[in-house]
Amino acid sequence: MHRTIEAFLAARPFERGPWLAVGFGIGIACWAVFAGPWQWAGFLALCGAAVAGGLLIDSEGDLGHLRSALIGMALMLAAGCAVIWAKSVLVGEAGIARPEVVMIEGRVIDRQVEGARDRVRLLIRARVQGHAEPLQVRLNLPDENDQPGLVEGAEVRLRARLMPPAPPMLPGSYDFARAAWFQGLAATGNVVGSVTIVAPAQEGWSLRRWQQRLADHVRTQLSGSPGTIAAAFASGDRGAIAQDDEEAMRDAGLTHLLSISGLHVSAVIAGAYFLTIRLLALFPFIALRVRLPLLAAGVGAGIGLFYTVLTGAEVPTVRSVAGSLLVLTALALGRDPLSLRLLATAALIVMLLWPEAVLGPSFQMSFASVIAIVAFSTSAPAKAFLSHSHEGWVTRLGRNLAMLLMTGLVIELSLMPISLFHFHRAGIYGAAANVIAIPLTTVLTMPLIALALALDLVGLGAPAWWAVGKSLELLLWLAHLVAGQPGAVTMMPGMSGGTFALFVGGLLWLALWSGRVRLWGFAPIALGALALMLTRTPDVLVSGDGHHVGITGEGPDLLVLRAVREESYTRTALLENAGMTGDAVALEDWKGARCNLDFCAVSLVRGGRRFDLLMARGKDLVAIPVLAAACARSDIVVADRRLPSACKPRLLKADRALLGQTGGLAIDLVSGRARTVAETQGDHGWFRRLPPWQPRRKGKGPAPIATEGPDPAPTQ
Incomplete structure (x- = not known):
């Protein structure tokens, strides 16, 4: 066996390098998956043992390639785990323990205007009442309470309603608490009342203010939805984009166009590179004395860095410009820029x-799309398809268009598992839409925006802005057309981490090796697809606070315990985790539910068995004997408060005490399994379990469901 592996590695000296970066990423993922310090230390010890074992292999023997691969991969796995562990310790900021309304005083670090939501978002490093150390908090301020002096650097005093960074609402939902931990964000919330400016910001240059002025200028020159998208392309400011436009772009697979990342940075740098090299080639004195590729690469790098800083230097943009600078380096040195290494x-x-x-x-989709482009374009079938140079220009154009469509399809298929894992949805027609949208944006819209801004310096930009508006109207028309088609979006229930790992492993194997051996990558992909098809939609979804419950399997709509707003995050999270495209219907409006002011009771038939559910929704107190009797008739009881020990349902009591330990639940009644948020969180600092319940002192804390009140609905 080891001889076969040695021969395999020896035959692929240039294909082994990218796997070291994969190993580094796996080490990071292992840190996130493993529960706590003992497991992380054990993983590092195991990697050390692998390195020691590799060193025992004779470097001059016939297993030299296996030795180097074993040592290199073990070191990269350990390095990935150690790097993210160290960063978590250095920058991690624990969230506040509970919601609170407090006075805060501090300095505004960042300000973002979100015109589409009629608010301003402030990031403040502040001294918070009741906390010894300064905290970094993010607050929403209504537009009507905004002030001219409320900018970066201003010292402010205000009253705010603060919330801890929210953990995933349900298993598989977005983990904002983890993102906030690495951003050093201790709380989010809303400003209550007006803001007092204690000390104005010092006069001087501010990137954010300059960026905001640029966005305002673009929206002044171009009104409506095209203006908001043009401002996003020029300055990275997405706050004014209308919600329906953003949803259409998302469902059409075009959301990546709104975020300043690889596409935009590549277009800017490529435009600067080729424009520089073409213009300088017109002057023989320069062309004969200067290496034009090197000079053009320098100009492209400078323009790319300027654009990155101008648009806010967000992580995806910095990631993209780093890759682009490596490509420029390869071009300047005469090396192949399309390289997996x-x-x-x-x-x-x-x-x-x-x-x-x-x-x-963001990271996963960015690199997956580029890997797909490079691997597909450098594959033998793709090269053979485009190698017919003797054909006429019409045939060559047809081949290039077909190649463009196939590349889009490959990208879409590569991104689909990632989109389903994180968002529980994937666009079906995104490949076709991107074939039109990407050239439209990079070849027409962005150069026109640059031209319009340049002409504005002499007051002649109006014609260029008109052309920009028409191009963006076409983009929006395409997005709404594609998003409105039947079956434009595929919804799936939450994908397990193991299934996702099968997809990612198979796609990487397929992309990073060459020859027939790469076809083995289809095996884990097929297993992942089979596991995904066999994944059942959860029958009952319970949010981490017990306040929201969703019930599936009773028609195209999701039944919810409490009515939710049309555009609320709660509604979106419930529908996405259920893998449903229907609407959220209040349980009390469903004919199969029995509801009163305090409880809703339903009976569900799953797998040939009847399950009785009792869900608390009121605030009044209920007599313990009555509650105990109702619980005894129920299989599952859900409440957003602690239930007394007298409540003993047949299967599960999901009250505040239990949910404080497990987080949100996704319950499969047929298998009897309940997936929890806590099982994916381990002992990481961003996930806070509630302490075990202790009897409350008089006048302290919320009241349990205890004394008198109306009878809950019978569960007959």
């Missing part, structure tokens, strides 16, 4: 600086 180097740089990015969809 080069891409692996860029990924390694990003993971060293932002290891936590590996756990999020």
Whole structure:
């Protein structure tokens, strides 16, 4: 066996390098998956043992390639785990323990205007009442309470309603608490009342203010939805984009166009590179004395860095410009810029600086799409398809268009598992839409925006802005057309981590090796697809606070315990985790439910068995004997408060005491399994379990369901 592996590695000296970056990423993922310090230390010890075992292999023997691969991969696995562990310790900020309304005083670090939501978002490093150390908090301020002097650097005093960073609402939901931990964010909330400016900001240059002025200028020149998207392209300010436009772009698979990342940075740098090299080639004196590729690469790098800083230097943008600078270096040195080794180097740089990015969809989707492009375009079938140079221009154009469509399809298929894992949804027609949208944006819209801004310096930008508006109207028309087609979006219930690992492992194997051996990557992909098809939609979803319950399997709509707003995060999270495209219907409006002011009771038939559910929704107190009798008739009881020990349902009591330990639940009644948020969190600092319940002192804490009140609905 080891001889076969040695021969395999020896035959692929240039394909082994990218796997070291993969090993670094796996080490980061292992830190997130393993529960706590003992497991992390054990993982590092295991990697050390692998290195020691590799060193025992004779370096001059016939297993030299296996030796180097074993040592290299073990070191990268350990390095990935150690880097993110160290960053978590250095920058991690624990959230506040509970919601509170307090006075805070501090300095505004960042200000973002979100015109579409009629609010301003402030990031403040503040002294918070009741906390010894300064905290970093993010607050929403209504537009009507905004003030001219409320900018970066201003010292402010205000009253705010603070919330701890929210853990995943349900298993598989977005983990904001983890993101806040690495951002050093201790709380989020809303400003209550007006803001007092204690000391104004010092006069001087501010990137955010300059960025805001640029966005305002673009929206002044171009009104409506095209203006908001043009402002996003020019300055990275997405706050004014209308909700329906953003949803249409998302469902059409075009959301990546709104975020300043690889596409935009590549377009800007490529435009600067080729424009520089073409213009300077017109002057023989320069062309004969200067290496134009080197000079053009320098100009492109400078423009790219300027654009990155201008648009806010967000992590995806910095990640993209790092990769682009490596490509420019390859071009300047005359090397192949489309190289998986080069891409692996860029990924390694990003993971060293932002290891936590590996756990999020932005990193995964960015690098997955580029890997797909490079692997597909450099594959033997693709090269053979485009190698017919003797054909006429019409045929060559047709081949290039077909190649473009196939590349889009490959990208869409590569991104689909990632989108389903993180968002529980994936666009079906995104490949076709991107074939039109990407060239439209990079070749027409962005150069026109640059031209319009340049002409504005002499007051002649109006015609260019008109052309920008028409191009963006076409983009929005395409997004709404594609998003409105039947079956444009595929919804799936939450994918397990193991299934996701099968997809990722298979796709990486398929992309990073060459020859027939790469086809083995289809095996784990097929297993992942089979596991995904066999995944059952949860029958009952319970939020981590017990306040919201969703019931599936009773028609196209999701039944919810409490009515939710049309555009609320709660409604979106419940529908996405249920894998449903219908609406959220209040349980009291469903004919199969029996509800009063205090409880709702339903009976569900799953797998040939009847399950009785009792869900608390009122605030009044209920007599313990009555509650105990109702619980005894129920299989599952859900409440957003602690229930007394007299409440003993047949299967599960999901009250505040239990949910404080488990987080949100996704219950499969047929298998009897309940997935929890806590099982994916371990002992990481961002997930806070409630302490075991203790009898409350008089006048302290919420009241349990205890004394007199109306009878709950019978569960007959």
